[in-house]
Amino acid sequence: MNDMQEKIKEVAGGITAARGYLAAGIRSGCKNGKRDLALLYSQHPATAAGVFTQNKVKAHPLLLTRERVAKGSARAVVINSGNANACNGSGGMEDARKMTAEVSRLMGMEEESVVVASTGVIGQPMPMDKIISGIELAVNELSAGGGAEAAEAIMTTDTVIKETAVTVEMGGLQVTIGGMAKGSGMIHPNMATMLGFITTDAVVSPEALKAALGYAVERSFNMITVDGDTSTNDMVLVMANGAAGGPELNTDSKEFIVFQKALLKVCTRLAKMVARDGEGATKLLEVKVNNAGTEEDARLAAKAVASSSLVKSAIFGRDANWGRILCAVGYSGAEFDPQKVDIFIGAEQVARAGGALNFSEKNALQILAADEVVIAVDMKTGRFGATAWGCDLTYDYVKINADYRT
Amino acid sequence: MNDMQEKIKEVAGGITAARGYLAAGIRSGCKNGKRDLALLYSQHPATAAGVFTQNKVKAHPLLLTRERVAKGSARAVVINSGNANACNGSGGMEDARKMTAEVSRLMGMEEESVVVASTGVIGQPMPMDKIISGIELAVNELSAGGGAEAAEAIMTTDTVIKETAVTVEMGGLQVTIGGMAKGSGMIHPNMATMLGFITTDAVVSPEALKAALGYAVERSFNMITVDGDTSTNDMVLVMANGAAGGPELNTDSKEFIVFQKALLKVCTRLAKMVARDGEGATKLLEVKVNNAGTEEDARLAAKAVASSSLVKSAIFGRDANWGRILCAVGYSGAEFDPQKVDIFIGAEQVARAGGALNFSEKNALQILAADEVVIAVDMKTGRFGATAWGCDLTYDYVKINADYRT
Numbered sequence: 167m168n169d170m171q172e173k174i175k176e177v178a179g180g181i182t183a184a185r186g187y188l189a190a191g192i193r194s195g196c197k198n199g200k201r202d203l204a205l206l207y208s209q210h211p212a213t214a215a216g217v218f219t220q221n222k223v224k225a226h227p228l229l230l231t232r233e234r235v236a237k238g239s240a241r242a243v244v245i246n247s248g249n250a251n252a253c254n255g256s257g258g259m260e261d262a263r264k265m266t267a268e269v270s271r272l273m274g275m276e277e278e279s280v281v282v283a284s285t286g287v288i289g290q291p292m293p294m295d296k297i298i299s300g301i302e303l304a305v306n307e308l309s310a311g312g313g314a315e316a317a318e319a320i321m322t323t324d325t326v327i328k329e330t331a332v333t334v335e336m337g338g339l340q341v342t343i344g345g346m347a348k349g350s351g352m353i354h355p356n357m358a359t360m361l362g363f364i365t366t367d368a369v370v371s372p373e374a375l376k377a378a379l380g381y382a383v384e385r386s387f388n389m390i391t392v393d394g395d396t397s398t399n400d401m402v403l404v405m406a407n408g409a410a411g412g413p414e415l416n417t418d419s420k421e422f423i424v425f426q427k428a429l430l431k432v433c434t435r436l437a438k439m440v441a442r443d444g445e446g447a448t449k450l451l452e453v454k455v456n457n458a459g460t461e462e463d464a465r466l467a468a469k470a471v472a473s474s475s476l477v478k479s480a481i482f483g484r485d486a487n488w489g490r491i492l493c494a495v496g497y498s499g500a501e502f503d504p505q506k507v508d509i510f511i512g513a514e515q516v517a518r519a520g521g522a523l524n525f526s527e528k529n530a531l532q533i534l535a536a537d538e539v540v541i542a543v544d545m546k547t548g549r550f551g552a553t554a555w556g557c558d559l560t561y562d563y564v565k566i567n568a569d570y571r572t
Numbered sequence: 573m574n575d576m577q578e579k580i581k582e583v584a585g586g587i588t589a590a591r592g593y594l595a596a597g598i599r600s601g602c603k604n605g606k607r608d609l610a611l612l613y614s615q616h617p618a619t620a621a622g623v624f625t626q627n628k629v630k631a632h633p634l635l636l637t638r639e640r641v642a643k644g645s646a647r648a649v650v651i652n653s654g655n656a657n658a659c660n661g662s663g664g665m666e667d668a669r670k671m672t673a674e675v676s677r678l679m680g681m682e683e684e685s686v687v688v689a690s691t692g693v694i695g696q697p698m699p700m701d702k703i704i705s706g707i708e709l710a711v712n713e714l715s716a717g718g719g720a721e722a723a724e725a726i727m728t729t730d731t732v733i734k735e736t737a738v739t740v741e742m743g744g745l746q747v748t749i750g751g752m753a754k755g756s757g758m759i760h761p762n763m764a765t766m767l768g769f770i771t772t773d774a775v776v777s778p779e780a781l782k783a784a785l786g787y788a789v790e791r792s793f794n795m796i797t798v799d800g801d802t803s804t805n806d807m808v809l810v811m812a813n814g815a816a817g818g819p820e821l822n823t824d825s826k827e828f829i830v831f832q833k834a835l836l837k838v839c840t841r842l843a844k845m846v847a848r849d850g851e852g853a854t855k856l857l858e859v860k861v862n863n864a865g866t867e868e869d870a871r872l873a874a875k876a877v878a879s880s881s882l883v884k885s886a887i888f889g890r891d892a893n894w895g896r897i898l899c900a901v902g903y904s905g906a907e908f909d910p911q912k913v914d915i916f917i918g919a920e921q922v923a924r925a926g927g928a929l930n931f932s933e934k935n936a937l938q939i940l941a942a943d944e945v946v947i948a949v950d951m952k953t954g955r956f957g958a959t960a961w962g963c964d965l966t967y968d969y970v971k972i973n974a975d976y977r978t
Contacts, residue, residue: 221903222903253898487693492694519661564885564969
């Protein structure tokens, strides 16, 4: 395990870190003069896979992209921020199609190989004139150094750009996987989360790419929560253009598990960035549940603690209120015996066997003052674990969401 | 139906409005000099029924009370606020028992007919000396006018006392039902909610009382939410002491449905008071879902909208952000067709057939400025409806919960 992980190295860059990808992030004029339109392009045909929101209300671009990615390939992604293009009637789907048609026309690609994502306000018509001229600008600005500007262009209430990349050695070849993501409200498990885009130069079959993405998302993006709201638009896409060369990776390839781990690392890093930058958040909350009876129990419990408004408020207030932690595990749906549970905040044990401990409030306060807080819950029932990430609940969350539209 | 409802009249008072009940609310010294211990006593033997939290972590007094109420009778209830007596190991159950034993000793009742409830901080040992001398004081202060002081003594972060009563004519006799409740954080469906105590002088069999309470709670307390956290301590108890006389009410009595409706009215009024007084709330949010395919779909959708942090923040900010409402219905688990849904904020229609409408932002702003906001969602699928209640999410919610313990 450790040998394997040592092969995975963090490197600079994001969506354009892997070979053969170009990106741009431009100002189309839809979002107060900020970058608001991103284009991602693979110089080679690429296999693709995606996971999509489970909300019954699905944005128009998401429906189009889901349909196209199902065929296992994609070569360009166009993304706008500021308008979600959701609940816009038949005009919404038409607009989503127009965006891909314009990329296709300008770049001379099949329209079917272009996909689209949107994020922003629901139920407002898309300003298509600006979007269409923005696409032309983006096509002209595509470059191998455009990753960071693309990551900036997909932000809404995000305060920082979110990009990361790793290299991994597979069968003697060096493969790169990079990605970008945006949060930062309406963040809750079940893909559900946000927008994430990942690129790799590995040679990967569509089936293997789909399997690896499912594995990674389940343990990363689906384990973060900001506010419990599952959005209409959210998706994670991965493209693999094979520019690194070598044999095609399948789910039964010896190297598949290495690729999957590297992809999980990229997804986890992006997911944690999203959680830490949750609307109004001042700190990252990591909740580890250990020794649960099943992996599902561990996940349910970890997500419930990370999602609890009472726990999140207490973390903001630096209050080691372990009763709220145990209470959240109690309503999570996980099977466990409350009288066995130990709870730790950082290195400080705050509850033993489901009851109070005479812990150091001073130590706890110090731990809670840091910008990352780890809560560990030992269920003492079985051997399964899971980790969830969230953030504190602050005045600013309310402020941001009280007047988002206006 | 209307004839039936006209028989139900609101009257003054709360837990002591019905004949044959005494109550007291005193200062035991556990909560900064505020009233913190309530005692409720029926002068006659009474049938009883209860519903209890679904949290796997259950407070000690709740376990004791659930066991005793299961036998169908209870005559006195002692309630303390400030300490939840939850997660306190074997000493917690011992303390809960001691509280009932002290009431039993002082009042010369069987210990089995005394039940107990607690609310407050989890995981701190009970200050039993103060509690025990408080019980003696409460016994001495019991009176038919003590309802309001009892309602005050069960408050934690509540800002107002919550009590209500109705009279209803049943078979030529006038019956009274009254109650009190406390909120106001950790409020979420599935009993789950808070503490509620209801008394009636009707003659009701234990089975009928249980059935009527289940019916009423499902449509009232289980339809409110403040923050999605389900507490370890919460319960609703009802006692019926028969002081009004007349034949015993059973589930097949002609008058049973009238009693059930009157009980629902008391529960709904208390539940709305709890929602309106949610921690930090500035307004009551009522979410009506109409024309759903099943009652369960209607309830899921109504609760999801009332629970959404994004909707709640928007209501605080007076923002008619209907996209968030439709989005919450979308992840609620309810079956529906997003393209059929109409949404109203007060009298203003803000979305039609799942899409935008050119509504009056000025009207919407005026509606959202009131201290009660009604959101109506017409699913246009079937004939079932449900109503949920919640409140807005404000800076003060965060403030209250950031330093509750300290």
